[in-house]
Amino acid sequence: xxxxxLERFLRKNGCYDTGGAxxxxxxxxxxxxxxxxxxxxxxxxxxxTKTLINILKDAGIN
Numbered sequence: 001x002x003x004x005x006l007e008r009f010l011r012k013n014g015c016y017d018t019g020g021a022x023x024x025x026x027x028x029x030x031x032x033x034x035x036x037x038x039x040x041x042x043x044x045x046x047x048x049t050k051t052l053i054n055i056l057k058d059a060g061i062n
Contacts, residue, residue, distance in 0.1 A: 001052060004043040015059050032060030 001009075007017075010028065018036070020027040025038040037058035040047075047055070056062060 001047050002043065003040050003045055003047055006047055006052070006055065007039065007043070010055075010059055010061075013059065013061050028059075030059040033058065035059075 010030075014032060015028055015030045017039070018027045018029050022036060022038040025040055027036055028039050029036050035058050037055060039055070
């Protein structure tokens with residue numbers, strides 16, 4: 001899965017980009033978990049498996 005595909009998936013599930021930065025990466029928020037999490041600027045790059053698992057966990061989408 002590419003980061004651009006992951007962004008579309010997260011948006012469909014209620015998550016959104018806050019416009020801020022977290023550890024130098026775009027800061028996203030999940031209303032499901034109430035957590036902020038970092039994404040990547042590299043829209044065409046493939047998301048590593050462990051990174052994908054962690055982002056989905058933070059977003060409350062398992």
